[in-house]
Amino acid sequence: MINGEAFSSIDFVGQCLVDKERTQAFEQEISGIQNLSEKTVLDIGTGSGVLALIAARCGAKKVYAIEYDPFVAAIAQKNIDLNKFNSVIEILHGDARTLSLSGLHFDVVIAEMLTTGLVEEHQVEAMNNLQEQGVVDENTIFLPSKQSMSMELVSYNNKQHGVSFDFPVHLWKWHDWSDFQIQNMSENKEVSTVFLNKINSMETILETSLKIIGDGEVNGLIIRGKTHFPSGAIIEDTEALNAPILLPINPQNLKIGDSLKFKLSYSFGKGFDFFKIDI
Ligand SMILES: C[S@@+](CC[C@H](N)C(=O)[O-])C[C@H]1O[C@@H](n2cnc3c(N)ncnc32)[C@H](O)[C@@H]1O
Structure with a gap:
């Protein structure tokens, strides 16, 4: 891109x-x-x-x-x-x-x-x-007046058609993602809100830790978006807006009750080339 x-x-x-x-x-x-x-x-x-x-x-x-x-x-x-x-x-x-x-x-x-x-x-x-x-x-x-985002860790099958893949995917709701076998592995946590009626820095750094809810390997991070209007109305994942993003991460073996701490940094509008995850 x-x-x-x-x-x-x-x-x-x-x-x-x-x-x-x-x-x-x-x-x-x-x-x-x-x-x-x-x-x-x-x-x-x-x-x-x-x-x-x-x-x-x-x-x-x-x-x-x-x-x-x-x-x-x-x-x-x-x-x-x-x-x-x-x-x-x-x-x-x-x-x-x-x-x-x-x-x-x-x-x-x-x-x-x-x-x-x-x-x-x-x-x-x-x-x-x-x-x-x-x-x-x-x-x-x-x-809208603001855009917020939340994250959760998942395990998923990154093998498709018999070969392995490693790249970010928009999980548009009109596709069938069942072959990905996505399983939630952590709580979903709101991590940022960008107010669109003021000047924002173009760089963003998000540091958080997510509590693990299942034993096993975690190999993906799902980011979800919410669009907020001044009336209080919110739109989440629609057919053309706010598709959850599945980002591959280095596989980690975790247990219920563990927390995974990580830092995500990127520049708004620059796409995934500028995305960096530190775990
Ligand atoms: C997601 S579409 C939304 C179209 C329309 N507003 C709607 O709601 O159906 C985004 C539109 O913004 C245009 N666009 C993207 N970046 C732009 C920019 N920097 N300046 C002007 N137009 C831009 C695209 O070409 C595209 O037509």
């Missing part, structure tokens, strides 16, 4: 669109915003334009929609034309990590460039760009 850009394909944009649980959760939040007709909205990573279109349909005064993939941006424009929202929605073609937005101010920021642990995609850097430019303030509503 090249620098967290795995989710830029049109294929994934289509999968986001049909993920009802995810899209309806955003729609619920957008439709609940008071006086939207007086508000300027920014939709970051607009993809098909679905969230920008929902904001426009809910009556937003003006919607700016950022997309950096030229092919996807042209598709979003087509969809805006098709739905006759050209006078409300304006596509800004550029990279949300660096795009200059000077002269603008946003009352609502919608951003779905989320992945479990914010490991891939550019959500954190894009939010930092908004804060650094002063185009948002303490009254700006962020959808």
Whole structure:
């Protein structure tokens, strides 16, 4: 993967669109915003334009929609034309990590460039760009407002088709993972929360220890993501968002009651190349 850009394909944009649980959760939040007709909205990573279109349909005064993939941006424009929202929605073609937005101010920021642990995609850097430019303030509503992550240790079968594999896997719920024979080997513990309405360091270090609940070999770590909205609503593992990540770790033989201490460090949005686990 090249620098967290795995989710830029049109294929994934289509999968986001049909993920009802995810899209309806955003729609619920957008439709609940008071006086939207007086508000300027920014939709970051607009993809098909679905969230920008929902904001426009809910009556937003003006919607700016950022997309950096030229092919996807042209598709979003087509969809805006098709739905006759050209006078409300304006596509800004550029990279949300660096795009200059000077002269603008946003009352609502919608951003779905989320992945479990914010490991891939550019959500954190894009939010930092908004804060650094002063185009948002303490009254700006962020959808979502925070992203949290939890971890648990597992044992799993890393042999598939008769050969052994060692790489991180997104456990998308539409695939059958039964051949992996994943077994929980520890408690699941919440280890971090990233607030998306403030500047965050791009580097993160998570140190924790997990209590073992079964005797045997542990060879994997599962990271789970949760997306939080200002209303208190939460989305967990949906068809296109927050797939649990299974990370291989050096096998360890452990007993019930043991604790495994480890440190995980990575850079937000840089993907697995920059992931490091110390046990
Ligand atoms: C997960 S999709 C979400 C699409 C849409 N917002 C939705 O909710 O269905 C993320 C989108 O963000 C775009 N994107 C990713 N990184 C970006 C960046 N740095 N600047 C602008 N767009 C970006 C991708 O091309 C993709 O269209």
